[in-house]
Amino acid sequence: MAALTRFITGAKTSWIVLLAGLAAAAGLIVAAGYESADSAPAVGLPDSAESVQAAALQDQLIVDDNSTSALLVFARDSGELSEDDLAAITERTVELSDLALEGFVPPPTVSDDGTTAIVAVPLEKESSVSGQAERADEIRTIAADGLPSGVQVWLTGAEGFEVDIAAVFEGANFVLLGVTALVVALLLIITYRSPILWIVPLAVVGIADFTAGVAARLVADAAGITLDGSVTGILSVLVFGAGTNYALLLMSRYRDELRLHQDRREAMAIALRGAGPAIIASGTTVALALATLLFGELTGNRALGLAGAVGIVVAMAFALLVLPSALVVFGRWIFWPIVPRYGSPDAIARSPWGKLGRRVSRRPLIVAIAGFAVLGAMAAGLTTLNVGLSQNDRFITKPEAVIGQERLAEAFAAGSTSPAVVIVPADEAELVLAEVVDVDGVVSATAGAADDEIAQLDVVLDADPESQEAFDIIATLRLALDDIGDGSALVGGMDAEALDQRDAQQRDQNLVIPLILVLVLAVLIVLLRALLAPLLLLVAVVASYFSAVGIGSILFATVFGFPGVDTNVLLFSFLFLVALGVDYSIFLVTRAKEEVPALGTTEGMVRALAATGGVITSAGIVLAAVFAVLGVLPLITLTQIGIIVCVGVLIDTLLVRTVIVPAITFLAKDRFWWPRRPELTDAEAAQRGADGQAQRMPELQTTS
Numbered sequence: 001m002a003a004l005t006r007f008i009t010g011a012k013t014s015w016i017v018l019l020a021g022l023a024a025a026a027g028l029i030v031a032a033g034y035e036s037a038d039s040a041p042a043v044g045l046p047d048s049a050e051s052v053q054a055a056a057l058q059d060q061l062i063v064d065d066n067s068t069s070a071l072l073v074f075a076r077d078s079g080e081l082s083e084d085d086l087a088a089i090t091e092r093t094v095e096l097s098d099l100a101l102e103g104f105v106p107p108p109t110v111s112d113d114g115t116t117a118i119v120a121v122p123l124e125k126e127s128s129v130s131g132q133a134e135r136a137d138e139i140r141t142i143a144a145d146g147l148p149s150g151v152q153v154w155l156t157g158a159e160g161f162e163v164d165i166a167a168v169f170e171g172a173n174f175v176l177l178g179v180t181a182l183v184v185a186l187l188l189i190i191t192y193r194s195p196i197l198w199i200v201p202l203a204v205v206g207i208a209d210f211t212a213g214v215a216a217r218l219v220a221d222a223a224g225i226t227l228d229g230s231v232t233g234i235l236s237v238l239v240f241g242a243g244t245n246y247a248l249l250l251m252s253r254y255r256d257e258l259r260l261h262q263d264r265r266e267a268m269a270i271a272l273r274g275a276g277p278a279i280i281a282s283g284t285t286v287a288l289a290l291a292t293l294l295f296g297e298l299t300g301n302r303a304l305g306l307a308g309a310v311g312i313v314v315a316m317a318f319a320l321l322v323l324p325s326a327l328v329v330f331g332r333w334i335f336w337p338i339v340p341r342y343g344s345p346d347a348i349a350r351s352p353w354g355k356l357g358r359r360v361s362r363r364p365l366i367v368a369i370a371g372f373a374v375l376g377a378m379a380a381g382l383t384t385l386n387v388g389l390s391q392n393d394r395f396i397t398k399p400e401a402v403i404g405q406e407r408l409a410e411a412f413a414a415g416s417t418s419p420a421v422v423i424v425p426a427d428e429a430e431l432v433l434a435e436v437v438d439v440d441g442v443v444s445a446t447a448g449a450a451d452d453e454i455a456q457l458d459v460v461l462d463a464d465p466e467s468q469e470a471f472d473i474i475a476t477l478r479l480a481l482d483d484i485g486d487g488s489a490l491v492g493g494m495d496a497e498a499l500d501q502r503d504a505q506q507r508d509q510n511l512v513i514p515l516i517l518v519l520v521l522a523v524l525i526v527l528l529r530a531l532l533a534p535l536l537l538l539v540a541v542v543a544s545y546f547s548a549v550g551i552g553s554i555l556f557a558t559v560f561g562f563p564g565v566d567t568n569v570l571l572f573s574f575l576f577l578v579a580l581g582v583d584y585s586i587f588l589v590t591r592a593k594e595e596v597p598a599l600g601t602t603e604g605m606v607r608a609l610a611a612t613g614g615v616i617t618s619a620g621i622v623l624a625a626v627f628a629v630l631g632v633l634p635l636i637t638l639t640q641i642g643i644i645v646c647v648g649v650l651i652d653t654l655l656v657r658t659v660i661v662p663a664i665t666f667l668a669k670d671r672f673w674w675p676r677r678p679e680l681t682d683a684e685a686a687q688r689g690a691d692g693q694a695q696r697m698p699e700l701q702t703t704s
Contacts, residue, residue: 005269005276014265014325021322025211044299049500050478054492057423061449061456067101070136071157072119072143073404075411077150080114085151089117092153095142096121099135111411118408118416119143123159129166129229136163154404158418158494161391164399165635166229179632180240181206183625191248191618197334200326201247208318209239212311219310225303230638233630234304239311241626242286242580245619246279246319249587251327252615256348258332258340268328276320278590281527282583283316285520289579292515296508298501304572353613357606357662364666371660375543378651381550384557386564388502389636390467393563396634405465413443415461418494420474421448422457428485429455435484441473459493466498474499502567509571516575517542520582528589532674536664537585544656545577548648555643566637573644580623580645581652584616588657592665596678600685604678605665613658620653 007013045052074081074089081089086108093105101122108117121139126132136155143153155163181202188198216235220227227235253275257267290312293305332339348354360367392402408416422445424432429447436445441462448456459477463469474496481489517538524534549570556562592601592608599607627649630642665672670681 002269002273005272008272008321008324009265009268009328011265014328017321017325018329021318021325022207025207029210029214044302045497045500045504046297049497049504050490051492051496051500054421054423054490054496057454057490058421058456058492061451061454068123068125068159069157070121070123070139070155070159071404071408072121072139073154073156073408074108074117074119074143074147075115075152075407077152081110081117081151082148085148086110086117088147088151089119091146092143093119095145096139099123099139099142113411116408116411118412120157132159133163133166136160154400154407156401156404156408160401160404164395164401167399177209177236179629180237180626183629184240184244184622187618187622187625188244192251192335193338194335196336197251200330200334201244201251201323204318204323204326205240205243205247205315207322208243208315209236209311211318212239212314215314216307216310220303220306223306225299225306227303227307228300230635231300231303231307233633233638234641235307235311237626237630238286238308238576239315241623242283242312242583243315243319244622244626245580245583246283246316247323248615248619248622249279249612250275250319250323252612254324254327255335255340256611259342259344262342264332265328268324272320272324274591274594277527278587279316279319281523281590282586283312283319285523285582285586286579287312287316288519288523289516289575292512292519293508293575295511295515297504298508301505301508301512301568301571348607348611351610351613353617353658354606354610356613356658357609360659360662361602361606361666364663367659368663368667371655371663372543374655375547375651375660378547379543379550381552381554382546385549385553386557387567387570388468388471388564389566390470390563391465391498392467394566394636396636396639409464413460413462415443415463415465415470415495418465420459420461420477420491420495421493422459422477422481422489422491423454424457424481424489425486426450426453426455428489429457432481432484432489433457435480436477439473439477439480441469441476461495463495465495470495471499471502505567505571512571513574516578520578524582524586527586528593528673529676530673532668533589533665533672536668536672537582537589537661540656540660540664541578541581541585541652544581544648544652545574547651548577548644549573551647551651552640552644555647556640560639562636562640565640569637569640569644572641573648576627576641576645577648577652581648581656584620584653584657585661587616587619588612588661589665593673596673597680600680600682601670601672601678602666602682603685605662609658609662616657617653620649620657624649624653 008017047053074085076085089108093107096105096119097103099121101124105119105121108119110117123135126135136159140153140155143155147153154160184205185198185202188201189195192198212235213232216232217227250271253271254268257271258264261267261270287309290305290308293301293308296302296305327334392405395402422432422436429450433445433447436442436457436459443460443462445457445459448458450456461470461473463473474491478491481487481491521534521538524537525531528534553565556565588608591612592605595604595607598604624646627642627645630638633639670678
């Protein structure tokens with residue numbers, strides 16, 4: 001470790017490290033090419049899912065299994081559609097035939113009340129998001145051209161929702177990158193009050209982000225996983241958040257060492273040896289926690305886990321190699337105008353966080369009880385938590401597909417845009433068709449394509465797509481079909497797929513959360529060489545997670561008006577909060593472990609809090625702000641993840657790490673490091689202080 005730090009910080013070798021790091025990043029980006037994600041988020045269900053099995057059988061009945069359809073909804077502002085309106089709509093179907101599969105668009109279907117007409121446009125599947133968006137724009141233009149005044153048209157259905165979801169992520173990387181970089185720059189300027197210093201860490205983290213994006217894509221391609229816009233967006237947030245945190249920790253330690261050492265390179269070497277283990281432990285914890293998603297069933301979860309783990313490793317490497325070499329190259333003046341001079345007063349001794357730690361040490365039991373009581377009060381919001389969002393509820397601002405779906409639901413059955421698909425043995429089709437219409441929630445059922453072996457039934461549900469009501473009907477339908485004929489019927493379609501995805505997400509959550517807890521605990525045990533301390537730290541960070549979800553649930557219901565929490569929000573929030581939140585406890589306790597041999601457990605924790613309080617608070621605010629940036633995208637799922645993680649990080653930074661962890665350390669005293677015995681116990685530290693005081697007494701008496 002000492003040889004490596006000398007090489008990174010050496011007068012000649014620091015330039016080599018800096019240039020080599022930048023050259024490696026540039027070479028990777030140039031060789032692999034930087035590409036923005038151009039694929040829609042995949043469902044990624046396993047082959048065992050019933051909806052996937054139904055879709056596979058459905059493909060056998062379709063001559064061209066590479067087909068899809070766009071649904072156009074026509075309606076007047078008020079009143080019924082006139083004959084002239086219907087004639088104009090029919091004319092639009094003729095114009096749309098040039099884009100349609102096999103050059104034909106069926107005539108419009110008019111609702112019983114005459115207010116709404118729908119047109120289904122058969123299309124060839126388009127895997128490219130940009131190609132899909134261009135085709136959707138062309139369909140909208142042709143459909144709206146020449147319509148009578150007062151008649152409106154909306155593109156909805158499966159194709160419409162795919163286009164609108166993809167539009168959320170169009171340019172998302174650049175929006176997130178720009179806003180995130182601006183937030184980080186402002187907070188770095190405020191933290192260090194320097195108009196120059198912020199440029200170095202921001203540039204290093206920015207290059208790390210680009211490098212991580214390319215590296216993650218290469219690894220994902222090798223693993224056969226596609227990274228969509230949502231994954232690459234979250235990846236940038238992770239790299240910027242974690243990378244900035246590591247930079248803040250290193251720069252804070254470097255600034256402290258500059259006051260103690262005249263040679264800036266020696267100061268950086270010592271700072272790197274001091275902060276390096278904490279950064280490595282932190283990055284390892286986050287990367288391993290993200291990697292647990294690779295054990296999940298859903299492809300989207302595995303994609304995020306793989307990309308996130310690669311991104312954190314890249315961010316950690318840049319923080320430990322490129323950043324220290326860049327800082328020592330520029331010298332002390334990079335901190336201008338508040339340059340840390342050699343021999344200047346110890347800033348740690350004047351830290352307000354040390355004074356706070358001293359107050360907590362006087363009444364640790366009361367403080368710990370009060371701290372956990374506050375966390376419990378915040379977690380009470382969990383009683384209002386409602387998990388599950390319908391397809392229409394996933395957007396903060398209603399896109400065209402949602403408006404069209406709502407207008408269609410007023411005139412037709414709510415599930416008309418996404419009928420369930422029932423695949424049955426061909427000789428049982430008539431029997432199943434007669435029985436299915438009697439299932440609660442089923443509006444109608446019609447026979448579809450068939451061959452000698454199987455037949456398809458299209459079943460319209462009386463519920464909004466992907467709503468809880470639709471899921472309940474699908475579940476009821478599946479149970480009913482088990483008792484009809486030989487019970488081999490399968491239910492597929494968009495609602496069944498969404499239900500299977502929700503159930504798979506729950507299974508992933510039940511598997512991944514325990515894995516995360518075990519991994520985090522294992523890393524803490526290895527780092528601290530203790531058992532009690534890791535358990536206490538894990539309990540504290542999990543408590544902050546429940547508090548954050550409780551506060552988030554209240555905010556979603558009262559401030560934002562969200563109807564519920566999306567199914568994958570809880571898993572991702574837990575992952576980010578526990579993995580990233582425990583970082584601050586790692587930063588604090590590793591510093592305490594470093595101070596204990598000279599000061600004992602109690603004074604060591606006070607000194608550690610004084611030394612790390614400012615930087616951890618700054619890092620927490622930066623990370624909270626970075627995740628809050630997810631709210632710039634009009635998708636409720638990402639906004640909810642951003643809010644919960646933002647609130648949780650602030651709770652962990654300002655309450656758990658500042659008050660609760662020191663309090664439980666003061667209560668446990670030397671047992672905190674059990675089964676390891678600290679090199680200097682509290683009793684020995686107290687005796688050493690008493691002996692020092694006794695030795696000074698004769699001198700005081702002589703002087704007097």
